[in-house]
Amino acid sequence: MKFLVCISQVPDTTTKITFTPDKKAFNAQGVQFIINPYDEIALTRALELKEALGGTVTVINVGQTNTEPNLRKALAIGADDAIRVNAEPTDAYFVAFQIAEVAKKNSYDIILTGKESIDYNGGQVPTMLGEFLGLPSVSVATKLDVNGSVATLEREIDGGKEILEAKLPFVAGAQKGMAEPRIPNMRGIMTARTKPLAVVEPAACEMLSSSAQFDLPAAKGECKMIDPNNVGELVNLLHTEAKVI
Amino acid sequence: MATETKPTTALKGGEFLIKETEAQSIFIPEQWNEEQKMIAQSCADFLTQEVYPNIEKIDAQEPGLIVKLLNKAADLGLLGLSVPEQYGGFEKDFVTGMLATEVLGAGYSFAVAISAHTGIGTLPILYYGNEAQKKKYIPKLASGEWKACYCLTEPSAGSDANSGKTKAILSADGKHYILNGQKMWITNGGFADVFTVFAKIDNDENLSAFIVEKSFGGITLNPEEHKMGIKGSSTRQVFFNDCKVPVENLLSDRQNGFKIAVNILNLGRVKLGAAAIGAAKQVATKAIQYANERNQFGRPISKYGAIRYKLAEQAIRIYAVEAAVYRASQNIEDAIIALEAGGMEKGKAMLKGVEQFAPEAAILKVAGSEALDYVVDEGVQIYGGMGYSADAPMDRAYRDSRINRIFEGTNEINRMLTVDMMLKRAMKGELDLMGPATKIAGELMSIPDLGGEDTTLFSAEKKYLKNFKKAVLMVAGSAAQKLMMELSKEQEVLMNIADMLIDLYVSESVQLRVEKLVSMHGEKNCQEQIDIMRVYLNDAADRIHKNGKEAINSYSSGDEQRMMLMGLKRFTKTEPFNAKDARRRVAAKLISENKYCY
Numbered sequence: 001m002k003f004l005v006c007i008s009q010v011p012d013t014t015t016k017i018t019f020t021p022d023k024k025a026f027n028a029q030g031v032q033f034i035i036n037p038y039d040e041i042a043l044t045r046a047l048e049l050k051e052a053l054g055g056t057v058t059v060i061n062v063g064q065t066n067t068e069p070n071l072r073k074a075l076a077i078g079a080d081d082a083i084r085v086n087a088e089p090t091d092a093y094f095v096a097f098q099i100a101e102v103a104k105k106n107s108y109d110i111i112l113t114g115k116e117s118i119d120y121n122g123g124q125v126p127t128m129l130g131e132f133l134g135l136p137s138v139s140v141a142t143k144l145d146v147n148g149s150v151a152t153l154e155r156e157i158d159g160g161k162e163i164l165e166a167k168l169p170f171v172a173g174a175q176k177g178m179a180e181p182r183i184p185n186m187r188g189i190m191t192a193r194t195k196p197l198a199v200v201e202p203a204a205c206e207m208l209s210s211s212a213q214f215d216l217p218a219a220k221g222e223c224k225m226i227d228p229n230n231v232g233e234l235v236n237l238l239h240t241e242a243k244v245i
Numbered sequence: 246m247a248t249e250t251k252p253t254t255a256l257k258g259g260e261f262l263i264k265e266t267e268a269q270s271i272f273i274p275e276q277w278n279e280e281q282k283m284i285a286q287s288c289a290d291f292l293t294q295e296v297y298p299n300i301e302k303i304d305a306q307e308p309g310l311i312v313k314l315l316n317k318a319a320d321l322g323l324l325g326l327s328v329p330e331q332y333g334g335f336e337k338d339f340v341t342g343m344l345a346t347e348v349l350g351a352g353y354s355f356a357v358a359i360s361a362h363t364g365i366g367t368l369p370i371l372y373y374g375n376e377a378q379k380k381k382y383i384p385k386l387a388s389g390e391w392k393a394c395y396c397l398t399e400p401s402a403g404s405d406a407n408s409g410k411t412k413a414i415l416s417a418d419g420k421h422y423i424l425n426g427q428k429m430w431i432t433n434g435g436f437a438d439v440f441t442v443f444a445k446i447d448n449d450e451n452l453s454a455f456i457v458e459k460s461f462g463g464i465t466l467n468p469e470e471h472k473m474g475i476k477g478s479s480t481r482q483v484f485f486n487d488c489k490v491p492v493e494n495l496l497s498d499r500q501n502g503f504k505i506a507v508n509i510l511n512l513g514r515v516k517l518g519a520a521a522i523g524a525a526k527q528v529a530t531k532a533i534q535y536a537n538e539r540n541q542f543g544r545p546i547s548k549y550g551a552i553r554y555k556l557a558e559q560a561i562r563i564y565a566v567e568a569a570v571y572r573a574s575q576n577i578e579d580a581i582i583a584l585e586a587g588g589m590e591k592g593k594a595m596l597k598g599v600e601q602f603a604p605e606a607a608i609l610k611v612a613g614s615e616a617l618d619y620v621v622d623e624g625v626q627i628y629g630g631m632g633y634s635a636d637a638p639m640d641r642a643y644r645d646s647r648i649n650r651i652f653e654g655t656n657e658i659n660r661m662l663t664v665d666m667m668l669k670r671a672m673k674g675e676l677d678l679m680g681p682a683t684k685i686a687g688e689l690m691s692i693p694d695l696g697g698e699d700t701t702l703f704s705a706e707k708k709y710l711k712n713f714k715k716a717v718l719m720v721a722g723s724a725a726q727k728l729m730m731e732l733s734k735e736q737e738v739l740m741n742i743a744d745m746l747i748d749l750y751v752s753e754s755v756q757l758r759v760e761k762l763v764s765m766h767g768e769k770n771c772q773e774q775i776d777i778m779r780v781y782l783n784d785a786a787d788r789i790h791k792n793g794k795e796a797i798n799s800y801s802s803g804d805e806q807r808m809m810l811m812g813l814k815r816f817t818k819t820e821p822f823n824a825k826d827a828r829r830r831v832a833a834k835l836i837s838e839n840k841y842c843y
């Protein structure tokens with residue numbers, strides 16, 4: 001069975017978010033990047049299934065050379081090989097398009113992504129991938145099992161769960177619960193260096209969107225205390241200052 | 246390999262006092278490669294996933310838990326990191342081993358358990374065992390199948406370890422040594438399968454070492470000790486009652502035990518320095534985050550200068566000692582490589598390499614444990630009342646830190662060792678202290694060389710360091726000359742000199758680190774690190790002055806005293822420096838990053 005797992009890198013969760021002076025991009029200077037946690041869940045489930053069913057796990061990333069440490073980490077966790085599409089991941093459409101181009105050339109049985117990446121939280125890549133490849137796509141899956149040529153997936157829905165079946169090949173986006181991420185062990189770390197990491201150039205692709213400007217949420221203002229007996233002032237302030245009523 | 250730049254003129258251990266080091270020749274933590282970072286991350290992830298969620302249960306000594314965690318660490322390969330491949334390990338270099346130790350050092354009691362297993366538990370066999378012993382024990386220790394402990398201390402033999410009373414007597418058939426005696430404070434004692442035991446054969450003057458399996462029988466354990474901290478670490482008294490040890494389990498030669506103990510401790514001291522840094526970084530991060538969250542008088546307490554001072558000072562001490570830990574670790578690694586290249590077997594080269602840097606190892610042990618104690622103490626203070634709460638994180642950090650000044654040789658013993666080893670090397674002609682010391686005595690008579698106006702970056706600090714060396718050499722040299730054989734009885738003076746040496750080594754290390762860092766990233770991107778270095782050197786100058794003055798005033802008088810005091814003043818003189826503003830800048834970055842970030 002051939003697995004393709006899409007790996008993006010995101011700022012470490014303790015990162016202080018700042019933007020470039022022109023406000024058009026996230027300021028990545030000095031930021032530590034980690035594998036998107038949901039992608040790590042997808043990768044772990046792919047490895048578990050591979051261990052049970054046999055096969056290979058390939059990881060893919062659309063990014064510049066600075067993503068290679070995280071691809072190596074994916075190899076250390078247990079992926080067999082890695083592909084990096086050498087391009088800036090400008091938007092979900094571009095990323096899904098590039099991954100689909102690679103996937104078309106190799107017949108993968110199962111393509112997994114995270115349900116979303118925790119930087120821009122677009123959550124669109126799994127669905128777009130399904131569309132580009134003409135495959136079923138299940139987003140936000142909490143469980144994935146494979147039986148022959150059919151997979152069973154679970155999704156959480158309001159007040160219960162939905163159980164889906166999908167014929168291979170298909171695309172799915174992993175949500176918490178699908179697997180417990182693994183810590184790379186020493187053997188994995190040491191063999192990661194020797195595993196193949198292919199760099200491919202991006203295919204021509206239309207740019208559909210670009211970021212115009214980023215802004216931080218407005219800082220919380222000072223807290224004003226109002227005497228409980230003075231309801232009139234409260235209403236007045238809510239109306240004229242906070243402008244919420 | 247850790248560095249691309251190999252030193253061309255490697256200094257020998259202790260030579261930092263008389264020679265200068267090129268910044269480019271040292272290894273700095275800003276140079277970790279991808280693989281080393283990955284190993285560090287795995288260690289950190291292990292603590293986050295397995296240790297911290299269980300920390301209360303670990304400290305309550307939930308049966309089997311710490312063993313289970315050691316097994317999980319073994320699955321990741323963490324018990325075999327520094328073990329050669331032929332014995333089932335991953336054969337990582339010395340510096341990488343220290344990095345893993347540093348990161349795991351933030352693991353409270355678990356850190357002590359894993360460090361005792363991989364350090365004093367495994368290494369005596371790895372470095373002193375014969376082939377059969379290594380083949381039998383090391384793979385099982387590296388895989389975690391067996392756990393190890395180290396039995397040196399006895400109720401009446403602590404710092405004076407060679408005075409142990411445990412006896413080994415050859416059985417009538419000559420096949421066994423029969424062990425009898427009592428050991429105390431044995432880390433991992435409660436669950437260990439393999440014990441390295443130090444005992445005297447017959448009426449030998451010196452200890453011998455034995456590999457003892459629990460299954461040999463004749464071993465009983467007292468209940469767990471009730472301790473101030475590291476409550477989750479197993480600490481037991483171990484009794485040997487006619488414990489039958491096969492003769493082939495004598496480790497190394499008869500009466501070689503004390504040497505084994507000393508050399509393993511040398512290594513353990515570097516490890517302890519590294520582990521202390523890891524623990525301290527975590528505490529610093531918690532303190533910064535708390536200071537940012539806690540509001541008093543309408544603003545976060547991190548806005549107050551008194552708190553900023555503490556946050557900055559925590560970072561300054563961590564950064565400086567970290568510089569020293571990895572400088573020495575790379576020196577040791579290079580020495581090992583050189584010895585191996587000269588044909589020495591790996592295990593021997595390792596020991597010789599560490600032995601060469603034994604003075605530095607003792608310095609790191611003291612500097613690391615005391616930096617950590619400062620960091621946890623101010624950590625409690627920054628947390629205020631919450632710092633005193635057993636339900637908040639500072640309580641455990643504070644209690645767990647304290648042991649580090651006691652085990653692996655108390656800090657007093659390590660201070661004395663630092664001076665003692667340097668002087669012994671001087672006496673043996675291995676380290677030329679007297680030449681430079683005499684020259685300085687001559688310099689005292691001459692008119693001070695005011696020097697040209699060199700205003701390039703680091704020129705002032707390099708001059709300070711040159712002078713610090715003169716100050717230490719002057720005091721150490723005159724003390725040795727005046728007190729001669731009496732010096733060993735004048736422990737107060739020894740402590741003064743040791744503290745001067747520690748301040749010199751750590752200051753020089755942080756200066757070299759920042760100089761190299763600036764050469765990599767440019768001055769503009771290293772402003773806070775430059776501040777850190779300057780604050781450290783300024784404070785070190787005052788401490789060196791105070792220690793020197795105390796020493797000089799204790800053994801000299803008249804003109805000689807006056808001249809030396811004047812010299813000391815000259816050698817510890819610094820230009821006016823606004824440390825307040827520098828600390829504020831260091832703190833500002835910590836506060837904005839909301840974590841230890843240097």
Ligand SMILES: Cc1cc2nc3c(=O)[nH]c(=O)nc-3n(C[C@H](O)[C@H](O)[C@H](O)COP(=O)(O)OP(=O)(O)OC[C@H]3O[C@@H](n4cnc5c(N)ncnc54)[C@H](O)[C@@H]3O)c2cc1C
Pocket residue numbers: 361394395396397398402403404405429430431432433472480648651652653654655656657658736
């Ligand atoms: C939690 C814990 C774990 C330990 N784990 C181990 C272990 O796994 N294996 C093991 O073998 N040991 C272990 N030890 C023992 C530890 O190494 C000793 O406690 C330490 O070496 C000090 O010895 P002591 O307790 O007998 O103190 P003492 O030697 O009695 O020292 C008491 C005080 O006197 C000072 N002092 C002693 N001699 C001199 C001197 N000549 N000059 C000046 N001052 C002096 C000391 O610095 C100290 O301040 C452990 C101890 C503890 C508390």
